[in-house]
Amino acid sequence: MSSLTPYFENETLTLYQGNALAVLETLPDGCCDALITDPPYMLGAKSTYDSKARCGNWADMENSAHWYAAWMKEGKRVLKPSGWLLSFCNWRSLPVFMLATVRAECPTHSLLVWDKDIMGAGMCLRPSYEFVLFMGMPEAVIANRRQKDIITCRWTYNRRKLHPVEKPVELLERLIALTTRPGDTVCDPFMGSGSTGKAALLLGRKFVGVEREPEYCAIAAGAMGVEA
Ligand SMILES: C[S@@+](CC[C@H](N)C(=O)[O-])C[C@H]1O[C@@H](n2cnc3c(N)ncnc32)[C@H](O)[C@@H]1O
Incomplete structure (x- = not known):
């Protein structure tokens, strides 16, 4: 699929250990x-780390938006005209994501609220949700028109601890079922512990994943039942 050597490859699964943008650039249209x-x-x-600057630092946000727009543009290119680009984000990163979607010319269709069904740690209100941005290519349609834009799915961090910000496989299964069909190919260029890949394979989809850190790449491969 790519000119780069995969970390693991079989008929349904291709994993790369490396930089998301560099790998995306080698995938075919x-x-x-x-x-x-x-x-x-x-x-x-x-602003994320310095409590004195919680109001945000626009220069940092601009840098992030530039990088998000770069991989979103490549993401658009590797998608079919009926494809979906879905990205997790939170209230702090949302403005940067929106700026990037405009720069990458990614039409945003919906903003899903993931209700994590927990109370997170926080100095102010206790965080209990994140977002998933739904960006559709020109022919994209959603499988279930009765799906609301809020999904409740308990965050499982304390039980599994494979990655500090691991997302529930059950949530990824719901997102994959909404946007693809059996046999389709799902890509996650920032796969972490491999939740998206695990969910994709469970639902009979093919999966292409990228992770920069060797340790997480090995964990992701293990989550998908393979050893490199
Ligand atoms: C938010 S985590 C993903 C967690 C994942 N959804 C899970 O359930 O475990 C983002 C991941 O992207 C990886 N990453 C960061 N920058 C990257 C880059 N430029 N290319 C590839 N992976 C990158 C990090 O190492 C991290 O594991």
Whole structure:
């Protein structure tokens, strides 16, 4: 599929250990039916770590938007005209994501609220939700027109601990079922512990995944039942 050597490859699964953008750039046009991903939310944003700057730092946000737009553009290119690009984000990163969607010319169709059914840690209100942006290519249609834009799915971090921000496989299954059919190809260029890939394979989809960190790449491969 790509000129790069995969970390693992068989008929239904291709995994790359490397940089998301560098791998996406080598994938052919229109090779995927959905790109469902969970990228780092704020790259180098001082406001995330420095409590004195909680109002945000626009220069950092601009840098993040530039990078999000770069991989979104490549994501669009590898999608079929009926494809969906779904990305997790939170209230702090949402403005940056929206700026990037405009720059990448990715039409945003919906903003799904994932109700995590827990109370997270926080200095102010206790966080209990994240977002999933739904960006559709020109012929994209949703499988279930009765799906509301809020999904409740308990966050399972305390039980599994494969990755600090691991997403529930059950939630990924619902997102994949909404946007693809059996036999379709799902891509996650920031796969972490491999939740998207595990869900895709469980639903009979093919999967292409990328992860920069060797440790997480090995964990993701294990979650999908393979050893490189
Ligand atoms: C938010 S986590 C994904 C978690 C994943 N959804 C899960 O359920 O485990 C983002 C992942 O992207 C990886 N990452 C960060 N920058 C990357 C890059 N430029 N290319 C590929 N992977 C990257 C990080 O190592 C991290 O594992």
